[in-house]
Amino acid sequence: MHPIFLRIGSLAEIHAATATMPLERGRRVIARTGRGIELGEVIGPCRDPNASVKSQVTVVRGTTDEDELLIRRLNRHKREAIQLCRTALAEAGSKACLLDIDQIFDGGTLLMHFLGPADDIATSITQEIAKKYESIVRSRHFAKLMQDGCGPDCGTAEGGGCGTSCSGCAVAAACK
Template sequence: MRFLGVLTATGGRQYQRGASVIARTDRGLEIGEVLCQSDDDVLQWMKDPTEGQILREMTEEDARDLERIEARTPEELDTCQRCVENLKLSMQLVDIEHIFGGERIVIYYLAESRVDFRELVRTLASEFQTRVEMRQIGVRDEAKLLADYGDCGCAVCCNSHLGQMPPVSMRMAKLQKATLDPTKISGRCGRLKCCLRYEFDTYEKMQKELPSIGTSVITEEGPAKVIGHEILTGQLSVMTEDRRRLLVDVAE
């Protein structure tokens, strides 16, 4: 799981954007990527950012350690799955995250209801000889963990730049006149695409500048009633008194 954080560099060192670094956070020793210099403008967009210290740049030895950790993850996931089945727990394992310093293993899972995983944690802690943390996630978080690219060809938003994932409604798709085909407006998580939110506020603001649906207007063809909006082009779909449908500019 990716977390945005505001970390200070020890010794006043400077790090270039994109540099892989070793940092100490409240979770332990972690590997991170430098995004940018932080200032007040950046902080106002971040809610409860992770805090900590950047200790140094990642070395070749660190990279080899990371490869070893990643190589044994599938086997550890199989071990977790076997324990879940033995304990007959109603949960779906999604992923395992190793804190680089070995302080803990975080296990992400899906479940429809509360799960008593105390016995599972004891078993796994004994098996892996480290602290085990269970974290229940939703389907959108699952995509954030595992998905790579969306059907737009770009990296999925939740795994590239979104720190938070506010809800997306069908109204947002309808207002932007997006297709309502679920297969085309759903993301990798199976829920409505996060990008439907990006321009929604602009569409909503522009719509407020147009006459409401049902409003009577005067056009070059005579009196008519507004039956729809073409928000981006600033046009109205109207019906005249003789039941003709017209598309007219708001300026008219």
């Protein structure tokens, strides 16, 4: 295993992570975190061997051209969700201030970051926006393939690695 640091989320949180191969700085990767499957960027190697042991973040694989297309689509919908939410908050008279939204790679999970506490109006509006976003994106099936490939732990050491059992795997090309 190769311990590395990843930058994840709109707040650019830095996490210690493990990867099955060395990865260069700036490489975009798909990582499994406590929140789900997320996009991350490699910051560099982690020289503290204990940091990656404590980490619950693992690199699934580097991004593919198909991932980058999906990411652009998700970002477009994310920008629309941010604008819609900010407009709805202002129209409703809420004092809540939406800073940004993190979207998990499944496309159906939004995590909204507010400056200060969110009031009841903001909570109601964000729930409505999240439902609308999920109905538009509908990427859960694709995300399941990204996570599982042709079976649980596909493309990981636990799953036997890519190319060991099926050449038609949805993620096999990314694991090479």
